[in-house]
Amino acid sequence: MIFSVLIVSILLLQFAFLWIYIRFFSKNFRKEVHELPMVSILVAARNEQSDLPRLLDSFAELEYPQDKIQFLFVDDNSQDATALILENWCVTRENAKWVKLDAKDLFRKSPSPKANALAFLDEYAIGEYLFFTDADCQVPKSWIEEMWLSFEDQTGIVLGITQVIGVDWLAYFQRMDWWFTLGLVKIASDFGLPTTGLGNNMAIRKDAYEACGGFSAVSDSLTEDLEISRAIQQERYQIRFQLSPGTLVDTKAEADLSSLLSQRKRWMSGAMTLPWFWKAALFLQILYFPALIYILITVPILGIVLAATKMVLQSQFLKRTGLKAGQSLSTVFTLLFDFYFLPLSVLTILYYFWPSATEWKSRRYS
Structure with a gap:
């Protein structure tokens, strides 16, 4: 008892x-703005024809100078119309590029599947900061600037908050679950404790990314965001978590219990x-x-x-x-x-x- x-x-x-x-x-990070840096947004997509258009629409509304954004996509051997959607979107933009992977490219760069796909974009990324989100997400208009303003000299990674979107009871509880988990991550990062990355809402200083070897150096893992954050922290960089409306990314809920358990x-x-x-x-x-x-x-x-x-x-x-x-x-x-x-x-x-x-x-x- x-x-x-x-x-x-x-x-x-x-x-x-x-x-x-x-x-x-709770800490809110801000720094004085002098000149906005060049940034690269990297997205890996596989069989995302249903959700990808919403992400691309949110990219089109970003409030950041277009000459300082580079959009990079990798189609990870999709079996649907993902490649066609990416091609049609990128062909109209000088600052957008996409790469198509085949079955033979799986595990060529890394034993981690998503890290492998993202690693194919390394050679094209020219930004001082690398932004990551998922193909089934939607980012806010102020996402890039709000995340970048949280960086300081020793900051290697900045995380934002992600919200699950859905209309049924399972989706609502998943939303609470994400708020609960990310709330803990926010507090842990405020205290400087080792924490995880967040693959659908994360920005990495390119110097830190290159210092740890990037996604090419990630081990055999299905949680590549955790592995890259661990590698960057080992290089003595810090992780910050900016909890604000400007970093709030929406992601879709898992549709049923089976897919939810597979995710967990x-x-x-x-x-x-x-x-x-x-x-x-x-x-x-x-x-x-x-x-x-x-x-x-x-x-x-x-x-x-x-x-x-x-x-x-x-x-x-x-x-x-x-x-x-x-x-x-x-x-x-x-x-x-x-x-x-x-x-x-x-x-x-x-x-x-x-x-x-x-x-x-x-x-x-x-």
């Missing part, structure tokens, strides 16, 4: 700290390589539930009070994180988040250890 109360109490204190920090002490299995493979304190924090999140269940069985009133307190603190942390990026999150879904998080965590752990291949972008990886 004492151990269970201790576990729950630690988690309550954690969420109280997270809420207070994100509310009052891929992420789990990266999470297992994180530093010990990240693993401890994740383990504490999971350990909370059996501890709470035990308290509910032995002292129901106490269990209800503790559960309600945690739900409120967690909800306030989520809502305050959203407000920092100009978003008003649903009170209902922030309060009910645990009813999604617990079963998904259990299923993710089971699926991770289940002896099956990981499917990603119509490819299977063992």
Whole structure:
């Protein structure tokens, strides 16, 4: 009983700290603008004909001098109309280029599939800063300038906030999940702790990218953003997280539970390589539930009070994180988040250890 109360109490204190920090002490990065730099935007696309047009439309609306943007795309052997869409968009722009990969190009540059595709763009990138997003995303008009303004001399990577878009209940809970995870990443980066990259909303100083060998040097991994961030931090560069409306990128939700679990299995493979304190924090999140269940069985009133307190603190942390990026999150879904998080965590752990291949972008990886 004492151990269970201790576990729950630690988690309550954690969420109280997270809420207070994100509310009052979260860092907002700004520097004086002298001259805007040349930037390159790099996107790898595979079978993205449905979502790619929205990304390209958002690129067309970027509020940044066109003579200082370079658009680079790589079609990773798509089996749909992705290549045609890229060709039609790039042919009308002098600052856009795309590369077509075939089956023989898989793993030519890197044993990591997405890193391999992006590495084919290295020779063309002329920007002082390299911006990365995914083909199923939409970026805000101020994305480039807002991210660039967060760089200082020792900053190697700047991350932005990403929001999941969808209309059903599964999409809404995925949205809460992303806000929760990225809120933790924001606070960790503010304290200078080692953290992950974010492949759909990330800018890298080119000097830092080249110092670590770029995506060509990424190991065999399905979480190439984590690997590149780790390599850049090993070169003594820092990661910053700019949480603001100007860095808010939209991405689509996973359509069903099967695709969601496949995504989480891929992420789990990266999470297992994180530093010990990240693993401890994740383990504490999971350990909370059996501890709470035990308290509910032995002292129901106490269990209800503790559960309600945690739900409120967690909800306030989520809502305050959203407000920092100009978003008003649903009170209902922030309060009910645990009813999604617990079963998904259990299923993710089971699926991770289940002896099956990981499917990603119509490819299977063992």
